[in-house]
Amino acid sequence: MGLLFNGVTVSSFIALLLFIAALVGVNELTRRSLKTSILVYCILPVVLAILVLNGVMGSPSGKTWFGWVKVISALTGVYGFLLIRFTKLGDKKFAIIFPVTILSLNIAEAVYREFEVFATYKTSVVDPAGNLILGGTWNLLNGISGILCIVTLTGFIGIKVSKDKFKDMVWPDMTWIYIVAYTLWNFAYVYNCISTRSMYAGFAILLAALISELFIKQGVWLQHRAQILSFYAMFALSVNYQSVNAFRILPTYTESGLLTVSIIAFIFNIGALVFMVYTIVKSNKNPLKEEIYTDTKYYKKSIQVNQL
Numbered sequence: 233m234g235l236l237f238n239g240v241t242v243s244s245f246i247a248l249l250l251f252i253a254a255l256v257g258v259n260e261l262t263r264r265s266l267k268t269s270i271l272v273y274c275i276l277p278v279v280l281a282i283l284v285l286n287g288v289m290g291s292p293s294g295k296t297w298f299g300w301v302k303v304i305s306a307l308t309g310v311y312g313f314l315l316i317r318f319t320k321l322g323d324k325k326f327a328i329i330f331p332v333t334i335l336s337l338n339i340a341e342a343v344y345r346e347f348e349v350f351a352t353y354k355t356s357v358v359d360p361a362g363n364l365i366l367g368g369t370w371n372l373l374n375g376i377s378g379i380l381c382i383v384t385l386t387g388f389i390g391i392k393v394s395k396d397k398f399k400d401m402v403w404p405d406m407t408w409i410y411i412v413a414y415t416l417w418n419f420a421y422v423y424n425c426i427s428t429r430s431m432y433a434g435f436a437i438l439l440a441a442l443i444s445e446l447f448i449k450q451g452v453w454l455q456h457r458a459q460i461l462s463f464y465a466m467f468a469l470s471v472n473y474q475s476v477n478a479f480r481i482l483p484t485y486t487e488s489g490l491l492t493v494s495i496i497a498f499i500f501n502i503g504a505l506v507f508m509v510y511t512i513v514k515s516n517k518n519p520l521k522e523e524i525y526t527d528t529k530y531y532k533k534s535i536q537v538n539q540l
Contacts (some may be wrong), residue, residue, distance in 0.1 A: 235422070239481045247478035248436060255440035259459045260448060264398055266318055273310045273462060277303070280470045291454050291472040292362040299361060299469055301341060306462040309334045313455055316391075331403065331454060332388040334403045342421045343378035346371045349425050363428045364485055370424055370494035377417040377494070380501040384410060384508050387523035393504055394538035400452040402538045405523040405528040411453050416497040417444065423483060423493050429474065431481040437464045451534030471476040 261270040285291040308516045316322040350371035359365050382468040387405025394400040415438050422434030439458050472480050483489070508519065517524045525531045 289470045303465040309458040328391045346375035369489040373498045374420045374494040377497045377501040386519035390523040402451045404534045420493040420497040
């Protein structure tokens with residue numbers, strides 16, 4: 233990790249593993265129970281917001297607009313997904329527009345921030361949230377990768393609710409290629425723009441979502457991602473956890489590191505775009521009206537495990 237991070241000790245590594253395990257655990261508990269979801273994603277945010285606004289709790293991330301917007305947008309996604317899963321809204325055809333719209337807006341927020349950092353921070357500056365920020369070519373590359381993450385969203389027409397007892401929101405056409413492309417882009421974004429917390433706000437929560445998708449319940453990555461991001465965003469806004477030494481894995485924040493993660497994300501997102509175009513041409517399908525990856529093993533397994 234020397235290229236990207238410093239401060240990896242035995243204690244900080246153990247803390248990181250426990251942090252990831254906690255995120256996976258909260259996601260799984262709330263995924264399995266509507267009552268627990270309401271407690272964690274509806275009641276807890278109100279309590280924490282009151283405490284933060286009254287100065288009882290708080291962290292540096294609450295000093296920037298992005299910290300608050302991220303909590304609101306992530307929770308909005310969770311609320312929409314809960315309505316799709318547990319109410320008659322999920323039976324309405326127009327409901328499928330919500331997941332692709334909220335995800336696109338979430339990505340667009342980050343793309344805007346990349347371009348803002350590029351245009352504003354010509355030299356290294358510590359922003360009000362305590363993040364070291366430096367604009368450069370990496371922001372442009374990763375901003376383009378974010379746009380590609382929106383362009384390569386396909387098959388939302390096929391979003392369904394699983395027929396098992398958990399009633400998960402399934403997006404079968406969102407296969408591993410898109411998930412990896414998004415993960416690399418989002419990690420690069422966090423590394424570029426939320427530097428100080430990038431090990432936790434980037435690597436940890438993205439890995440937690442991947443673990444949930446690949447090893448617990450496949451086909452519902454967007455639901456995993458939204459719930460994990462929401463819980464982390466509330467936690468990060470309320471608790472200055474990096475004041476604890478065990479959570480002090482910090483980025484090296486070199487120009488070579490910034491450029492490396494952004495180039496990797498850019499190349500993989502270009503690859504995802506090429507694969508999407510190839511599949512569309514080969515299958516003669518419209519990605520806005522049809523699922524295009526129905527012949528892939530990942531798609532078929534997602535359908536199977538969700539009893540669809």
